[in-house]
Amino acid sequence: MKFFATVLTSLLGPAMISASSILAHSTLTNALTLRAENECKVEDRMYSNEDISQGTIETWKNDGTHLSRIADGHQWVTIVNLTPYRMVYTGGPNPYQFSVWDFGDIPSGKARKNEATYNTNVGSYTDTNGYANYRLDGTSKTFQVHVTTHIPDSYERRVVFDLGGMGMGWRELGFPGERASVALVITGSEQYGYINSLQLNNVAWMRAMYDVIKDRELRHVVVPGSHDAGMSIISTNSGWNGLGTASTTETQSLDHYNQLRVGTRYFDMRIVSVKGGNFWSAHINEEVTAAPVGATGESLDDLIRGVNRFTTDFPGEVIIWYIRSMVDLDSGKVTNQDDRYWDANKVNSFYTKLNDVNNRCIGLTNAVQLDMQPMKNFMGQNGNRGCVLLLTDGRLRDGLARDRVESGIYHGPTFLHRDDYWAQEQHTQETADKQIARMRSYTRDNGPSSGPTDNYFIMQWQCTPSITDVLFPPASLQIIANQETNPALYHYGFNKMSPESFPTVILHDAVGLFHVSDLSEAGYNPMMQTLVIGLNLYMVSQNCKVSTTKHPLLQAKQAAESSAAAQSTAFKTFSGVIFANGTVLDEAPHAFCRTCTYSNTSSVDHPPLNTSSSYQSRTADLRNLA
Template sequence: MRALHTLALLASSAWLLVSGQTDDVCRIQDRTYSPEAMPAGSHQPYDKLSPAVGGLSTKFYITVVNLTPHRLRLANTHSYQMDAFDFGDVPPGRARQNAVKYRGGLSRDDAGEAYYLVDGADQRFAVRVKSYSGPRPRRVVLDLSGMGLGQREYVFPGGDTAVSLVVAGSRRLGFRASLRHGPGNWMRGLYDVIGDRPVRHLVMPGAHDAGMSKITNKITSIGSRSNTQNQGVSIYDQLRAGARWLDLRVGSMAGLAVGNTGESLDEVIGEINRFTSESPGEIIFLPIRYLVGRYAFPDGGPILWGAAMVGEFFARLRGINNRCLDLDTSTGFQNHRASYLMDQNAGKGCVIPLLSGRLGAGVPRESPGDGIYDIGRMGIDDRWSDQMRADVMAPDQIGTWRSAVRGGAADHGNLVVAQWLVTPDAVAATAYSLQSFAIQPTNPSLYWAGVNGMDPEHWPNVVLVDYLGVQQRDQWAWDSLSAEMYTLAVGMNLYMASENCDVNRRRGPLRSAPKVSRGVPWNGIIFANGTTVDRPPPGIHPGRAAILRSGTVLGNGTVLAASVPNPWL
């Protein structure tokens, strides 16, 4: 029998595995991933970024991502004063962008509900849309109280864009949904699943330009919050939100520059140390680019660092706790097993700076004895699409990771970084903001286009995004963040990669998990303004329609001629 251990993954309390699995072998015939085609989705059109244009939109989407071995089966729908309320089944491993279109102008009577059953798990959830008076009137409620996962109210981030729900886990292991974040050390919680895998077989969220979570104006610049800030929360909160690849740009400053400054290096180091002290056992990669002085004038050329500047920089990096000294460099870091890195520093894990800069000849590029490494120690495929529109960027990124087979004789040998972000020009970024580009057309498209471009043999290792965790513009408080990326990473490692028998030699953890003893489930409510009620009174379900009004359209096309009590409550 396997030793008892805890898996602090799918709930705030630990999950205790209390029995063993005698036939612990992955078999292709046990695969549950479905190749079933999903209806074509829609990227937010460029013109809807304008608040004036987007504010007039009556079309929205609710994306449901299924990273479980169970079919999410649509049981029933009803809608009132909607021109479209198009929901459907979501097979295992797939995502469906469900369309909602309001009938003309805003009415407080607009409403609709979709009811889902989790096949083979005797659990259910509901998706509701409802209109209210006042600002931000159109709301979505994801009600997973029927799965013990609570409820959350969202506002659509813009016209013609989506609210997303990611569901991971299984009946045997328990479920997790993207309504809120789980434990900070999610990798440690997956140790028994991912420990034997090389780093190139992991999936991790990444934060693009991670240090630009605020604008500090340390240089004279034309860069502003609108066109330069890439993240809404600090390095500490990015890590709590699941990021394990922090894209950092470090440089010394002199004179006029294009761009702006964000967090200082000392702030970044302090926040990393705070996180690792609270959540030990993780692998955190710090690819650090530039390592050069900024232009003295726009045409003045770079200011190359000499040995003294590099020495000062290394001294600062030595302030990072849980650096991994003298790692084995005889193989690329992407080929190290996750357990090798997670077990470093007496099980406290690894923080690995990877340096990439324009250093002059004879200037040190790494210091392995200090746990500081040249980025060449890791085989990385890092494609930047350099496109302003998500509908152009998305197929380019998907094509990149689909060219990299996972497992078997053709196994791709490098780490694949998906840069799931767009690059608006200065005029568009200033007019609409990088934040709006991220949370309206770009990040929501990951959860239908991106997920449906993945399967057990094809997926990226790092998904690099702007404004990680941010669902509503300027709503950056921790309780206002949403956990789609966190849950996607957990689900991809537990489910998608584990369905590949060349990656996961053992029986899939979602199918082989022994009997699980769990603590009391969280069944609270998170409202659109971030207010959280941990223990709501029984029967509180925002947006629920107790009475189906005359004119309500049922999922089978029936139109009610008279008002009736809702039979699906």
Template sequence: MRVFQSLALVASFASLLVNAQDACKAQDRTFSTEQTPAGKYQPSSIFMNPTSGLTSSKFYISVVNLTPHRIKLENTHSYQMDTFDFGDIPQGRSRQNTVKYRNRIATQDDAGEAYYRIDGTDKKFALRLQGTGPTVDQRSVTLDLSGMNLGQRVYKFPGGESSVSLVITGSAKYGFYASIRHDRGGWMRWIYNTIRDRPIRHLFLPGTHDSGMSKITNKITSIGNSFNTQNQGINIYDQLRAGSRWFDLRIGSVHDNNNAGRNLGFHTLHVNDETADLCIGNSGESLDEVISEINLFTRENPGEVMFFSLRYLIGRYEFPDRGPIYWNTQLWNDFLSKIRGVNNRCPDLDTSVPFQNQPASYFMDRNDGKGCVIFLLNGQNLRDVPKEAVGDGLYALNRIGLKDHWSNMQNVDAMAPNQIDNFKNLKRGGNGDFNQFHIAQWLVSPDAIASTTYGLQAFAIQQANPALYWAGVSGMSPEPWPNVMMVDYIGVQQKDQTGWHTLSAEMYWLGIGMNLYVISENCDVNKWKSPLIKARELELAGGKEWNGIIFANGTVVDQPSPELHPGHTSILRNGTIFANGTMLETTIPNPWI
């Protein structure tokens, strides 16, 4: 008996020792406090002036480092560039690198390359800039991560003085990942072991604003069009695949102009005021489409948790000039009948605990591990009908203690600092932030004239979204971060390019990297050693290795020839300038090939 007791004590001691070794410790922290140079927002003078925007010669490449390794600049060279400013990216930080082409009317052959190394590893990558003419569409950047076995991606810039972004996460022990492309849709299930014990308030979730407005369907007759009313370029299914887990859905019933009792269907809407006598806006996806897309995604990607915040919940005539139609019992029951068609809803959750305080596993393990689709109802327009249906998985919005911060600012250089100042006041850790579930609305809000003239898409892809990857990231650390980062036009990098292989994947990998790396370095949130400084657990592995090329038009080459590197400069001409300021006086082969 004593032998068995001794063995038990030894095993217990060994277990404690392992736990102590695996515990999160402040001395293991790698997140850097080093500041990178301040970045630049796209100027309004460039954005709003078609001629200046088309012929602009200055651009940016933002690199986000969500790894425990410093990303070190090894060398650069440039030919006929007025500015070629690149530098190191410390751990957890981002850097907006600047290039300025030599502006000439004639055909040109400006080029430059920046070579990087992941410190402490043999992994390398290059950023290759090329210019073949004086307009924006003749200037491109190739993100060449073939030296990391992560492929290559060619981007054109979305506008003058705008940014292309690259997000890198993972580690030498865990494996590296980058925003060259999306991986499989179920990112939360991949990192289940990292996030399962964290309460929802200790997660970072990508989100979409006016999520159902991925198209204009004209179910109401108003002046809303794709320029001033459409907020997304891809539907709910693709938004889920692109990483979003928080959705802003505004649902309304549309009624026959001559018969208020005749409901023509439930649709997503985007209007200026859903209760006004005359409302301005339009309709997007139908509720039936949304439900079908949710079910397709959850069937393909079991084990995720996703929140759908439902607003409006009111009726409007086809011509919305006679005020709202408040839902009666029949309309409520019709709506409820539709919602019952959503698979993996989570009825009868414990409402005595605010949802932000439940661990992620509480939701992810529901429905036999298939995950949770959670509907949160803003019931301010629900009068004589219930404001939730717990037995059907519809909950009042106040079941989660959130703060939804909308800047309501037209210019990105005002919106971004306002959002950052707001979420930098958060303090994450322990039990002291029970009520802090914070939504950051990272989007500009142009007035009717500006949005109709330039389009919400242009404001998103040229101004707001690129700024997130240098300005927004600079405001986040292991202590403060928002729970939801809500954007317009998730994944869209070039105007009207919404095919899957034309989409960018920065938001997808920002979500993964924030949870894997940044939040994991807060020992008041994460009790275990960061997964990125341990060997990768097998179930967390991503998709199969890929080292192909995605071209700017969306063409994919899965197995390119080894010598194919778009934008690569094989010959360095006389006049080429190196990082140390040396200028070539004779033409030579590129020694970095």
């Protein structure tokens, strides 16, 4: 080496060699400086350690909210702050016809369950109004919460979220039930831009944040999960009747395609065959008992059609099917539990059917457990179209094939270290407490997933009511989830999450519902999708052991759009108007009254003259939000 340096010096001269050395040193210094600037730093932490009340968990009520002298006037609005700034409550006009009005500040990384209790002893409810104004501390951004009424209506109690002071939209919602809390979720920053729960954000939300999550391991990306995902219907043509009803066994309302559209990426699939023939989803009490009780739901053919349609419409996502049960149901064979087990031919037939799932995750190994592999390994599959990860964990006899790796079908317990903790509690309160304790037993430290501190943790945020709880309508699994269990997540569960303590999957019933009676696109609930976007963007990014790059909310938005693999990584911002009846305006009409209530939207739900706003009677085609 010294010889070559001597030759170069004699040929080029010491001055030129000195200049080259200075240039090389300068380049290296700049590279090291840039690298340091792009690293996660503990001093960039923004999560507040301020102790905020979890808020109480309310007992479910019937769908709908009427006002009368005998009605319960309690109502709550939960605000979830996934921004770097404190949300400062700046007051508002004196609330009119409320017996309790309790709003307050929300620290960064926290949620507050705010109370707005209607005074039901007044003569007329039509002019009941309360306004809570907020400012994001250190910025010019403001927003308003308006609690009001809409008389008469199935949902007379209303809340309006006005984010016009943040350059975003306005949405009116009818409280889904008495005492039920409605959540507003806001994430983002001045540098990155803001995302909110007024409307579903990009349907392909993983692809939209590719640069944020691509290097994170699968276990460190938070996703919504669907419990008993195939039970959106009670099928009557499967050939099996297990006495299950919609109220006792139907955990979902949206079909598979639409569960994917509202953001769900993990699916608890219970798949059975019926009389040795076709495959169906099912919800049964015990898989290998002689005479199971329950019902069948969507057919496997329909589930496959749904996921294939989605991966065509919205490429780039990572979808997990965790397949359980794998038994046979036959109403004519109810005396011997051995009749439940599949034979080798049935197992082979099932795996062959799964080959119909397009864009499977093929070529993965467990040399590194799947939960410890980076997201880019999955998102980059199939020419950057993402993939569907099929994991099996059925009740198969020893000696039968548990997977077919070459086809992208993997044995779940072998390839994925997961904790699928079931609290087995009848009520939401006990379920929530157990799930939170389990979550907080993990410290996200990037240790081996087989160890005690950092696992693929599935937080089952659904209770297990007794049969008498849900036997007679209107009580049902979904109304308990929609009115009680799911709303509690945004204050009771969220306030126990932190950068070191978060779930991988939030498994729940009634995915994507806001009103259990409304299955239109206009009625889809965007809160869970926005919550997981915010948890990945804001919360997990502060844990430097699992996310090593600079916090995305401290980077300019353009910097997050540099990767060619990301394709359309920017989240789209909705700045229009959404009424409670589902009417959507792309832009607010000229002179639109943001503090008014509308008994009849016909005067404002059409394009105003001389503007480019477009009228939609339902939400926009979600394919435009890819």
